[in-house]
Amino acid sequence: MAHGGKHPPMKGIRQLAEHLDISIGTVSRALNGKPDVNEETRKRVLAAAEQLGYVANQSGRSLRQGTTNVIGLMIQSSKETVENSDNFFLTVTGGLQSVFARHNLDLIMLPCPNDEDPYEYLKRMVARRVVDALIISETQRIDKRFDLLAKAKIPFAALGRSLSIGQHPWADLDFDGVVNCAVDRLVALGHRRIAISAPSSDINLGFIFVEGYRRALERHGIDFEPALVIRAKSSEQGGYQVADELLRLEERPTAVILIYELMAIGLYRRVMEAGIIPGRDIAVVGFREAPRAKFLQPPLTCFRTSVHDLGVELAEILLSSMPAYSHIYPKTKRQMIWPLQLVPGESDSFYLKVE
Amino acid sequence: MAHGGKHPPMKGIRQLAEHLDISIGTVSRALNGKPDVNEETRKRVLAAAEQLGYVANQSGRSLRQGTTNVIGLMIQSSKETVENSDNFFLTVTGGLQSVFARHNLDLIMLPCPNDEDPYEYLKRMVARRVVDALIISETQRIDKRFDLLAKAKIPFAALGRSLSIGQHPWADLDFDGVVNCAVDRLVALGHRRIAISAPSSDINLGFIFVEGYRRALERHGIDFEPALVIRAKSSEQGGYQVADELLRLEERPTAVILIYELMAIGLYRRVMEAGIIPGRDIAVVGFREAPRAKFLQPPLTCFRTSVHDLGVELAEILLSSMPAYSHIYPKTKRQMIWPLQLVPGESDSFYLKVE
DNA sequence: ACGCATTCCGTAAACGTTTACGATCCTATG
DNA sequence: CATAGGATCGTAAACGTTTACGGAATGCGT
Numbered sequence: 001m002a003h004g005g006k007h008p009p010m011k012g013i014r015q016l017a018e019h020l021d022i023s024i025g026t027v028s029r030a031l032n033g034k035p036d037v038n039e040e041t042r043k044r045v046l047a048a049a050e051q052l053g054y055v056a057n058q059s060g061r062s063l064r065q066g067t068t069n070v071i072g073l074m075i076q077s078s079k080e081t082v083e084n085s086d087n088f089f090l091t092v093t094g095g096l097q098s099v100f101a102r103h104n105l106d107l108i109m110l111p112c113p114n115d116e117d118p119y120e121y122l123k124r125m126v127a128r129r130v131v132d133a134l135i136i137s138e139t140q141r142i143d144k145r146f147d148l149l150a151k152a153k154i155p156f157a158a159l160g161r162s163l164s165i166g167q168h169p170w171a172d173l174d175f176d177g178v179v180n181c182a183v184d185r186l187v188a189l190g191h192r193r194i195a196i197s198a199p200s201s202d203i204n205l206g207f208i209f210v211e212g213y214r215r216a217l218e219r220h221g222i223d224f225e226p227a228l229v230i231r232a233k234s235s236e237q238g239g240y241q242v243a244d245e246l247l248r249l250e251e252r253p254t255a256v257i258l259i260y261e262l263m264a265i266g267l268y269r270r271v272m273e274a275g276i277i278p279g280r281d282i283a284v285v286g287f288r289e290a291p292r293a294k295f296l297q298p299p300l301t302c303f304r305t306s307v308h309d310l311g312v313e314l315a316e317i318l319l320s321s322m323p324a325y326s327h328i329y330p331k332t333k334r335q336m337i338w339p340l341q342l343v344p345g346e347s348d349s350f351y352l353k354v355e
Numbered sequence: 356m357a358h359g360g361k362h363p364p365m366k367g368i369r370q371l372a373e374h375l376d377i378s379i380g381t382v383s384r385a386l387n388g389k390p391d392v393n394e395e396t397r398k399r400v401l402a403a404a405e406q407l408g409y410v411a412n413q414s415g416r417s418l419r420q421g422t423t424n425v426i427g428l429m430i431q432s433s434k435e436t437v438e439n440s441d442n443f444f445l446t447v448t449g450g451l452q453s454v455f456a457r458h459n460l461d462l463i464m465l466p467c468p469n470d471e472d473p474y475e476y477l478k479r480m481v482a483r484r485v486v487d488a489l490i491i492s493e494t495q496r497i498d499k500r501f502d503l504l505a506k507a508k509i510p511f512a513a514l515g516r517s518l519s520i521g522q523h524p525w526a527d528l529d530f531d532g533v534v535n536c537a538v539d540r541l542v543a544l545g546h547r548r549i550a551i552s553a554p555s556s557d558i559n560l561g562f563i564f565v566e567g568y569r570r571a572l573e574r575h576g577i578d579f580e581p582a583l584v585i586r587a588k589s590s591e592q593g594g595y596q597v598a599d600e601l602l603r604l605e606e607r608p609t610a611v612i613l614i615y616e617l618m619a620i621g622l623y624r625r626v627m628e629a630g631i632i633p634g635r636d637i638a639v640v641g642f643r644e645a646p647r648a649k650f651l652q653p654p655l656t657c658f659r660t661s662v663h664d665l666g667v668e669l670a671e672i673l674l675s676s677m678p679a680y681s682h683i684y685p686k687t688k689r690q691m692i693w694p695l696q697l698v699p700g701e702s703d704s705f706y707l708k709v710e
Numbered sequence: 711a712c713g714c715a716t717t718c719c720g721t722a723a724a725c726g727t728t729t730a731c732g733a734t735c736c737t738a739t740g
Numbered sequence: 741c742a743t744a745g746g747a748t749c750g751t752a753a754a755c756g757t758t759t760a761c762g763g764a765a766t767g768c769g770t
Contacts, residue, residue: 022750058484060755077448090440111463368757393717418725717767
């Protein structure tokens with residue numbers, strides 16, 4: 001309260017310096033915690049900045065030091081993503097921020113419009129130099145974005161693994177573990193004909209999921225039947241379609257593993273139309289546990305994880321690859337497979353062989 | 356393909372100018388579509404920029420002209436928001452972008468960490484001058500953020516109305532229409548004792564929803580009973596709690612209106628524990644239609660709207676209040692109430708008076 | 711041939727910060 | 741007392757861009 005209530009509009013560090021009768025350089029050093037400044041004047045500067053509501057103009061700062069203190073999380077807001085992710089990204093964002101906040105890093109989300117090519121969008125964002133580092137999500141099996149970021153020498157980490165050359169940092173859910181666990185459980189319940197749904201194998205997830213499924217079957221000495229792999233969209237309609245195709249098979253499967261819990265609703269509906277009751281006549285295991293999965297009757301057996309904590313891990317992975325922070329987060333783990341835990345429901349408990 | 360494949364790293368507009376043997380000022384004018392430049396040289400510049408992959412450094416540009424061409428959408432990623440919104444924000448983002456893209460405006464999302472005060476977070480973002488305009492969401496009944504933005508003279512619009520002084524631009528769902536329609540429908544089905552759930556009346560929505568409910572009852576000559584207003588969290592647990600409180604009442608309601616479809620699952624469970632079947636023994640109307648609401652059995656009667664198109668409207672409202680665009684979007688509509696449409700389910704169809 | 715308007719382009723000054731460098735003062739040590 | 745060295749601060753030069761201003765060249769009418 002040095003000089004009353006109303007202040008002239010704060011124009012910049014220059015005004016602040018004049019007001020304090022200190023040189024502009026010293027003010028900057030004081031604010032940024034540089035060593036060459038008397039502790040007492042630092043206090044004065046901080047107090048005045050607080051009082052006058054001064055905050056450094058980001059553009060000037062970034063221009064000078066080539067850094068923005070902002071980390072970007074790129075997401076694709078395609079219709080399909082929006083319907084499936086069930087706030088996955090908002091949750092992971094919380095985890096990311098809890099780490100970034102410790103280093104005065106702000107997170108912004110960069111939603112790629114669904115009519116723009118993600119690669120071009122990212123190129124624009126990178127060139128604009130508005131973020132210091134990037135997290136990209138929904139990675140493709142071969143994703144040019146990795147090369148772009150590597151070439152631009154901008155630190156990054158991926159939410160979702162990729163096959164790109166070189167070992168780039170990423171974190172991903174343990175789809176392999178999920179499908180293994182699901183198959184184990186179903187086999188233990190007596191199933192031998194187990195179907196699986198997955199997105200197209202272009203999508204990395206589609207590839208991994210089916211590959212894990214194949215290996216799990218092999219472990220149990222069960223032959224892999226291509227007809228039991230249904231490629232479908234990860235939506236309610238996709239689930240309906242999966243059921244439809246399964247019902248058409250000569251020899252029906254007795255169990256099915258779904259890649260997205262949302263598909264279960266469509267599948268439930270379709271099989272019930274055919275007089276088949278999920279959990280009694282056909283076993284269903286879904287992935288992943290989400291608030292909406294609780295709406296199902298019978299409750300879906302699925303897999304739970306803390307998406308928030310996944311964000312925490314991912315943030316540390318990213319920071320470990322940023323020169324300015326790599327001394328704090330040693331580069332031990334560059335890739336990370338995030339575990340999930342089985343949540344038994346009733347969609348696979350009361351198994352009776354169909355027909 | 357003027358001079359082979361590899362290019363030296365593009366450092367800035369200066370290099371581009373040297374490469375073209377043109378002055379730096381002309382290059383800038385050419386890129387920005389200024390009139391004082393020969394059409395042919397403009398073509399050359401644009402071609403070279405494309406070829407060398409030059410994109411203007413955002414910091415330098417913003418510093419000079421005080422504008423960033425970026426619009427921010429502030430959201431709060433609190434646990435409750437994340438669980439309830441069902442990707443509401445991602446969807447509205449799509450609508451916003453479809454408008455912004457026409458003006459080369461980029462949208463970024465600013466997720467306020469849940470352990471930070473939204474007001475302080477916004478203040479930081481505003482002071483950093485990283486966005487030209489802002490959209491704020493989840494507005495409180497009295498929300499200091501409006502004053503902050505007005506004082507900072509930064510254009511903004513709100514997703515959700517507010518009571519703040521002055522007529523600030525906003526768009527909001529037609530909660531009044533929803534509750535009116537719900538009451539009308541229930542009354543037409545013979546109900547007189549209609550309960551309602553709503554969040555605390557500090558939240559603007561909680562106030563509006565109950566107020567509309569009161570007026571709707573009045574229109575039908577039904578007395579307003581405070582005991583039938585249940586304040587609960589907008590979650591599954593909240594729905595369970597609502598049912599719990601309703602079951603405890605001396606004279607039970609025969610119908611209940613829920614503010615969030617997610618609450619229906621908890622309510623369903625609780626009333627079924629008591630041997631009461633939703634849709635037969637008690638009528639349930641929910642708000643809003645969401646993918647997950649389809650999981651309910653019986654299907655929930657609820658309200659549908661195009662959140663994407665709401666985003667479009669909101670974007671136009673915002674642009675109309677930005678000096679640079681107000682000639683394109685005349686300031687006719689500054690506030691907008693966005694309609695919803697009833698989606699009849701079966702949760703209120705087979706009404707039989709309880710007891 | 712002259713004046714004038716128009717078209718195009720180059721020059722240089724800003725925008726707000728950070729930081730290398732050097733200047734000043736003070737203290738301790740010989 | 742002389743000097744070294746540390747503590748503290750001021751000065752000025754960058755960072756990459758846009759834009760006001762003025763200059764050169766051209767066209768046109770007289």
